[in-house]
Amino acid sequence: MRMVDLIEKKKNGEMLTAEEIQWMISGYTKGEIPDYQMSAMCMAIYFRGMTMDETITLTMAMRDSGDVLDLSGISGVKVDKHSTGGVGDKTTMALGPIVASLGVPVAKMSGRGLGHTGGTIDKLECFPGFSTSISEETFKDNVNNIGIAVAGQTANLAPADKKLYALRDTTACVNQKSLIASSIMSKKLASGSDAIVLDVKVGNGAFMENAEDARALAQIMVDIGKGAGKQTHALITNMDQPLGNAVGNSVEVLEAIETLKGNGPDDFLEVVYALGKHMLLLAGKADSEEDALAKMKETIANGNALQKLREFVAAQGGDPSYVDDPSKLPLAPVVVEVAAPCDGYVKTLEARPIGHASMLLGGGRATKESDIDLSVGCILRKKIGDEVKKGDSLCTIYAQTAEAAEAASKEVLGAYEFSDSFVAKPTMIYAELM
Numbered sequence: 434m435r436m437v438d439l440i441e442k443k444k445n446g447e448m449l450t451a452e453e454i455q456w457m458i459s460g461y462t463k464g465e466i467p468d469y470q471m472s473a474m475c476m477a478i479y480f481r482g483m484t485m486d487e488t489i490t491l492t493m494a495m496r497d498s499g500d501v502l503d504l505s506g507i508s509g510v511k512v513d514k515h516s517t518g519g520v521g522d523k524t525t526m527a528l529g530p531i532v533a534s535l536g537v538p539v540a541k542m543s544g545r546g547l548g549h550t551g552g553t554i555d556k557l558e559c560f561p562g563f564s565t566s567i568s569e570e571t572f573k574d575n576v577n578n579i580g581i582a583v584a585g586q587t588a589n590l591a592p593a594d595k596k597l598y599a600l601r602d603t604t605a606c607v608n609q610k611s612l613i614a615s616s617i618m619s620k621k622l623a624s625g626s627d628a629i630v631l632d633v634k635v636g637n638g639a640f641m642e643n644a645e646d647a648r649a650l651a652q653i654m655v656d657i658g659k660g661a662g663k664q665t666h667a668l669i670t671n672m673d674q675p676l677g678n679a680v681g682n683s684v685e686v687l688e689a690i691e692t693l694k695g696n697g698p699d700d701f702l703e704v705v706y707a708l709g710k711h712m713l714l715l716a717g718k719a720d721s722e723e724d725a726l727a728k729m730k731e732t733i734a735n736g737n738a739l740q741k742l743r744e745f746v747a748a749q750g751g752d753p754s755y756v757d758d759p760s761k762l763p764l765a766p767v768v769v770e771v772a773a774p775c776d777g778y779v780k781t782l783e784a785r786p787i788g789h790a791s792m793l794l795g796g797g798r799a800t801k802e803s804d805i806d807l808s809v810g811c812i813l814r815k816k817i818g819d820e821v822k823k824g825d826s827l828c829t830i831y832a833q834t835a836e837a838a839e840a841a842s843k844e845v846l847g848a849y850e851f852s853d854s855f856v857a858k859p860t861m862i863y864a865e866l867m
């Protein structure tokens with residue numbers, strides 16, 4: 434087989450056979466197919482698309498390019514949760530302890546963030562001493578003993594996707610449904626869980642900017658999951674504005690802790706409860722949607738979810754005293770309020786510039802190697818639908834320098850639009866696919 438012939442075929446809109454896709458992924462993983470040919474293929478796929486059969490074959494080939502974890506040593510139905518990514522998405526930090534405290538084994542592989550803000554691992558490292566570089570044995574023991582563990586993604590988990598994603602990122606080929614679905618699902622299927630709950634974000638801060646595309650992406654992923662024998666549910670959720678109020682690392686951890694104490698922002702709680710409901714149902718830990726919701730509210734109210742976070746942090750070497758005294762979390766010294774320029778109602782609060790503001794402050798990575806500052810970030814004080822008076826604080830910025838705060842303030846202000854008349858709060862959950 435020759436890669437140039439496969440590129441030609443896809444360029445002409447023809448379908449690749451399973452054998453061709455498997456050959457291509459195996460050759461690319463081994464370094465036998467160069468990046469320039471693979472980039473041409475990605476661009477051809479970008480414009481010509483892939484059929485469902487091609488997408489499934491691509492996913493399985495990427496899953497099998499490395500280790501496929503065996504979590505059978507962990508008892509119970511392991512339900513993995515994955516978000517397609519957005520601004521202020523600290524869901525795992527709150528949802529993990531909530532469902533773990535209700536008996537759902539949480540055995541999660543997470544990544545560091547690239548762009549906007551940190552990923553779950555960066556956030557967990559706000560607890561001094563916390564390590565996600567734990568052995569497979571410790572990982573499994575922790576899930577069996579306390580119900581939750583989060584490990585860094587091993588180098589050999591879907592290595593084909595690692596290479597391909599980096600290539601797509603630098604050749605403007607991220608935004609294609611079959612490529613996104615196969616990328617995400619190859620990793621989820623290699624992570625060894627029994628069932629999968631997907632949070633497909635839609636809006637100006639997400640990969641999918643309209644509901645129709647998000648629904649199509651979600652359906653592809655659900656079909657791939659089911660095709661691989663895993664129960665897979667997908668939610669389509671709103672990312673027209675940042676999720677919750679905090680965007681950054683320490684500030685997001687703080688918000689997750691507050692959520693577990695019963696003080697979570699409404700929009701964030703709505704998404705947490707919606708995802709948690711599916712996790713509890715799939716794990717057989719709730720009899721109905723109402724039962725699931727009642728159990729989640731109860732585990733927050735009685736302190737069990739917060740206790741689970743303490744145990745989780747301690748089991749991975751972190752200092753659990755930060756859970757009880759989150760004021761110990763590092764916060765940058767320059768604190769600036771962004772003032773509302775007029776009276777009215779918040780009509781728009783674009784997620785992307787808020788993520789960019791966090792980057793400007795040093796809270797996100799420009800490259801995989803960059804260090805990030807855990808102490809910087811923004812706390813939004815006004816969100817879509819809120820009434821504001823001129824001079825009210827829209828957002829509090831935590832920065833290292835006055836210059837960085839100034840640059841971030843401009844970005845934040847540019848994210849807002851106001852209306853003279855009443856604006857309704859946005860719907861958070863657009864659809865649930867099963």
Ligand code: URA
Binds near residue numbers: 607
């Ligand atoms: N997340 C992934 O892991 N892959 C994509 O292609 C997009 C988001």
